[in-house]
Amino acid sequence: MQQESFTVEQATRAIERYCVYQERCHKEVEDKLRKMGMIQLAIDEIIPHLIEHKFLNETRFSQSFARGKFRNKHWGRNRIVRELKLRKIAERNIKIALQEIDPEEYEVSFDTLSRKRYEQLHNEKDKYRKRKKLADYLLYRGWEGDLVYDKVKQLIP
Template sequence: MKQISEKEALNRMAAYCSTTERCIQDIEKKLSSFDLLPETCQRIISRLVQESFINESRYATNFTHDKLQFNKWGRIKIEYEMKKKGIPASIRQKAIEEIDQNLYTEILCTILKNKKKTIKAKDKREEYYKLLRFAASRGFESHEINTCLKGLFKENEYDDME
């Protein structure tokens, strides 16, 4: 890509940030394709933060909401993905704490109920563990998974599996 001016890069990044929430790492990746000096990139990012085009806290809240609602991810996976994006721990923690517990449990139980219909297992124990692994791979905590699985399996069947 050809060299562009700082002002043009700033305008492009402002437009890029206007379409949806972005984190600093997203902007750094995009700016790296413009062949700009590192100091120039930092000035652009500082300006975008100053003018509220980039707000990591707002980004983390929206990211958490979207990944829970649309991707059906659990807290563990959401936090891990935010960590990969370079979101500070305090911001990640605050966003995770804002998750409505009732909604969280409802989403987990719904995906387990739907998955239970499609699982092929030779017995209830195997079915239980397949559901447990499935929910864990989505980033849900084991105590949350066990609570929902207790509801899906009759109590006496559950007691045999512990």
């Protein structure tokens, strides 16, 4: 099966639609263009066009990503930072993105999530295994270690 080929103009229009649908980072756009079979020269022409016409903005992407992953998936700061770094987001934009998370909302979300997970572990009889499962779950979701271990001690004395 032969891959469909695009002109720079067609690829630009397609990627504009891709960016309008939801916020994207440079890495996602570049990966998409490569998948479309575009050469580096074309990519180097399309990406500046997207930035100039405000289809692509890493700061806006970072803020949206942090808000969404925190509110919808209940990720902690560590996981959000890790995922943004995987997408090659600049440190400056990561700092700006983390400011999108309200500290009080962060605490409430952490408390709610840990209590919910604690309730799900009611079948686990061994106190230490229960602690480990709760801690592992919260750490995987990117919550800070000191918060996690304090909460585990509080919920499972």
